[in-house]
Amino acid sequence: VSKLRRRHGEKVSESYGVVREEYLKDAGYGKGSWRRPFVTHFTGCQPCSGKYNEMYTADACWNGMRSALNFADNQVMRKFGFVHPDLDDDKRISPLPFDYPQPWP
Numbered sequence: 001v002s003k004l005r006r007r008h009g010e011k012v013s014e015s016y017g018v019v020r021e022e023y024l025k026d027a028g029y030g031k032g033s034w035r036r037p038f039v040t041h042f043t044g045c046q047p048c049s050g051k052y053n054e055m056y057t058a059d060a061c062w063n064g065m066r067s068a069l070n071f072a073d074n075q076v077m078r079k080f081g082f083v084h085p086d087l088d089d090d091k092r093i094s095p096l097p098f099d100y101p102q103p104w105p
Helices: 002-024 058-080
Strands: none
Touching: none
């Protein structure tokens, strides 16, 4: 039964992508495009400049970014029946039980 749920997630994601693409066909891809699958903002870290804000350690910024990206990853993987059980551990992925609550109604 869990395979059916995952397959349903794949079909719904695929059909949503087709509908969404119609509205984004002129958005382009890559640099300069406004397509953003996930929006993250690492307040205060300033990692892109290479000069970290002195209020934050490089480790604190890195750990915050990893947690945010794993959270975004979970949004995608959950539809297929998987999740990072710990946002600080990007190497472990666990299957969800069949009766786990639906992410979206």
